Each structure stands twice: as structure tokens, then as C-alpha cells.
Amino acid sequence: MEVIPGIHQLRLPIPGSSLGVINAYLVRGEDGYLLVDTGWDAKDSFASLQQQLAELGVQLTDIKTILVTHIHPDHYGLAGRIKRLSGAEIVIHQMETSFIESRYHNWEGLIAQVAAWLRINGMPEQDLDRIARASLNLLDYVHLVYPDRTLSGGEIIEVGGFRFEVIWTPGHASGHICLYEPHKRVLLSGDHVLPGITPIVTLHLQNIGNPLADYVTALKAVSRLDVDIVLPAHEQIFYDLPKRVDEILCHHDVRMEHMLQAIGDTPRTAYEIARSIPWRAAVHDWNDLLDWEKKATIFETLAHLELMNGMKRIEKICRRGVVYYGPSSRSL
Ligand SMILES: [Zn+2]
């Protein structure tokens, strides 16, 4: 579907994911195409990509550049295969690039570090290894590849009649980028802003510091852009960016209130807090979550706790190698 003149949206299935579909975008240039995001390396995704390109009369070899908004498998997984068949240049933010090796190649070390990280955040010993390994099946959907060129934000990518500004939008991923075309007033938002789903923001070993603070800053920054149409990587195109940003900010405020209530007047670990707050309407008991969801909720909890710690709304305490978060005026 041509969503604006010169940009086609390719809806690619991501079988096995609750998201169902990723939107890749194909931008027509004079000497070839720019492909933004790729879907993951599964037979159905690749077949769908080939079919949609064929319907447009585009060959794989017409793709000159593949820009990956961030290295989550649904955005990056097929990039290596497409490059092998097309010779296209792959472009990724430098911070994402630095994680490719440890996440998708020599990953055993990262698993051990994740287990240690879960331990200091309160997870019981018997669950550590299982939860730390919970997302390993995603490796099947990634064709390992390194970028030909890295970005840091602020670059201009010219293709056809478009002059995209690369905007670094950390939070959902350390090196997440959006593409903004100020003259056409269009934003390719990746997973930074989605119309219905709230993009997950987690604190973990490849998203360190205060990622939710980074995310909020980056959200407010894109909200100020002059944008008529937002092309997200999931769900449908939307138009009112400031309204959607406000909704997402509100969601995080509610989450933080739930966590403050869970803490009450007693310091607790991220594991304990994650177990006691509502995550999804359909899931009343944390034990009913899948293992990868349990890991994600702990990392998401940590992102909120670190934001509140930075705001001095709560206090972080370390005791015997375990981290607790408590009311700001107390200590253990
Ligand atoms: Zn993502």
C-alpha cells in the first residue's frame, strides 16, 4: 500500500509473535530503494516480502539500503538474508550495533549476566536460569549481520524526493532511531510511538542507565515535531502524534502509581514489585505469565523504579547483594 507518494508500507507477518505483523516501509529513490525494517527471518515473512515486492515490480536487488530502527528480531532478523541476496548496505545506530555480537552470536555470556542481574533484583535461585534463557527461541528468527554503516543521530538520509533526518530516540532500545521528513511532515516512528500498544521500556544489561527518563525525553522531543502523519512499525498509521504521546506518558504515570502502592512503606525488590502490580487485564496472577513475559515485567518494573529513584520519589538500597526500592525517607 502506498501510504504517501513514494513510500509503500509492507505488512509482513511475524509468525510466533503476539504482535502478528510488522510494517516495513519501502521508499522509492532514483537509484534504488530504501527499506526501513525487515521483519524476522521466518519462511512466511520472507515469502510475504518477496510477494509484496513483486506486486510493486521491485526486485530484491533494487533495494540499495536497509535501515534498521533497532535490532529487535522483528525489525532486524531478515536484514542479513536480504543483504545476501541484494547486496544492500545495512545502516543501524552505533549503540544497537555494539550489542549484536553479545545478543545474537556469543550469547552465553549475556545469559549468565542476565541471571546474575535477576538475582540481585530478587528473583529466587531456582527460577534464574530458566527465566534468563526465556527468549532464546528468538535466535531462530535472526540472520546475523553487522551494519556497513552506523549512525549516531542527526544525519540526513536522502532518497528520492525525501530528506530524512535521523532522530535518536533511546528508551525502547538504546539505539532506536526514527526518521523525520520535515518538508513532507512525516515521521517513521519504528517502535518509539505506536498508536495502540504502549512500547515496552525496560532496564537491562543492553539498555542501562535510566531508559525510561531517556524515553520520556525522546517522546516529548518527537511530540514537538511538525508531523501530519506517523508511520509506525506495528498497527495502523495515525495522525495525532501529541495526543498519542500524552496517552503513553499517562500510562507510565499510572504504572508508577501502582508501583508506589506496591512498595507502600516497605522496601521491596523489583521482583516482588513486578509480581504485585496489574500487567494485563486478562492476567490476574503473575504466575500465569509466560517466562519471557516474567523477565520483561521485571525489567520494565526496573525502568520505572530507576526513573522514580532519579526523581527522589523512592530510594534504592542494597543489602547483602540484593537491591531494594523503598520510600524515599527510609532505609533498611
Ligand atoms: Zn522493538
Ligand SMILES: [Zn+2]
Ligand atoms: Zn517491533
